[in-house]
Amino acid sequence: MATTDDTAIPDVTAAREQDRPQHVRTGRVAVVGSLNMDLVARAPRLPRPGETLAARAFAQVAGGKGGNQAVAAARLGARVAMVGCVGADPNGERLRAGLVAEGIDCAALETAAHAPTGVALIVVDDASQNAIVVVAGSNGEVTPDTVARHEAVLAHADVVVCQLETPADAVRAALAAARRLGRTTILNPAPAAGPLPDDWLPLVDWLVPNELEAAALTGLAVTSPGEALLAADALRAAGANNVLVTLGAQGVCVLSGDEPAAHWPVPPVAAVDTTAAGDTFIGGLAAQLAAGVAPHAAIRFAQRAAALSVTRAGAQPSIPTLAEMRG
Helix, strand or coil: CCCCCCCCCCCHHHHHHHHHCCCCCCCEEECCCCCCCEEEEEECCCCCCCCCCCEEEEEEEEEHHHHHHHHHHHHHEEEHHHHEEEEHHHHHHHHHHHHHCCCCECCCCCEEECCCCCCEEEEEEECCCCCEEEEEECHHCHHHHHHHHHHHHHCCCCCCECCCCHHHHHHHHHHHHHHHCCEEEEECCCCCCCCCCCCCCCHHCCCCCCCHHHHCCCCCCCCCCCCHHHHHHHHHHHCEEEEEEECCCHHEEEEECCCCCEECCCCCCCCCCCCCHHHHHHHHHHHHHCCCHHHHHHHHHHHHHHHHCCCCCHHHHHHCCCHHHHC
C-alpha cells in the first residue's frame, strides 16, 4: 500500500507477509461499518478557512473507520468478517481486494448499484494532527436490511464492532442484533454530533469515544483526564456497561466493571501521523476481547498498538501486526 511519507515509515512488509499466514487467530470479530478511499495530503499546517496551502506529498490509501478497525483486528490476531458496502468502481474493487489480502471475510461486503465508494479528504500537518472531511457514498447504503441479511455473520462472531460512519438505523440494528445474539458489542461513536438515543447505550458493552466525542455525547467539557472521567461516569450512568475515553498522547480513561475509575497514561512516542490511532485501538481491543483476554490486559494491548501506529504515516499502512507487537 502507498503511504504519505515513505521515508518516515519502517519497511515492515516482509514482517507482515510472514505474520499473516502463520499467526493463530483465536477470536472472531465482525465489523459493521464504513470503508473509504483516503485522499491524504501532507502540509506544514492545517489550512484556515478560505486559505490555499501547498502540500508536500499526496497518497491514496485504503481507510474508513470500519475498514481500518477490521484490518487492525485481523492484523492483531482475530478472524474478521466485514459487513458494509462499497461502490461498483475502482475504489471499491481496491478496498475489497485489500481486505481479502488481510484474510478478512468479505462475503457480507455488498456492492451498491448506484452510489460511489466513500472517500475521505485528509490533511496531515507537521505536528501529526489531521483534519478530515468524509463523503459517505456507498456507506450510506448500509441499512437495517443489510444487517438482517448478514445476521449469521454477527452470530458467528465473539465481538461485534460498530461506528457512526454508516446510517444510524443500521448501527442500532447491528447493536440490537448482537445483543439479542449474546455477542460482546463495541461502539466507537465517531463521528458524534450530540447525545445518542436513550435506547442505544444499554446495547453497548464497550463505549469508546475520544475526548471530542465524549464531550458531544455528554455536553460536558473534556479537555483533561479528570474531565474525561466525569464524562465516562455520565455515560456509564446513562446505560453503557464499560466506557473508555481515549485522549491521544494523554492516554485513556477507564471505567470498567467494578474497578475504580482510572487514567492510564501511555509512554511518549515520536508521532508521525495520528490518522488511524483510534481505529487501531478499537481493533486491538476487539481482537483481544474476542480471544478471551481479560479487559485490563486487552486495553493495555490496544494502547500499545495505537502508540506504535502513530509512529508511521497513513491509515491502514500504519496499523501494526501481532508479530510486531510481540517483537
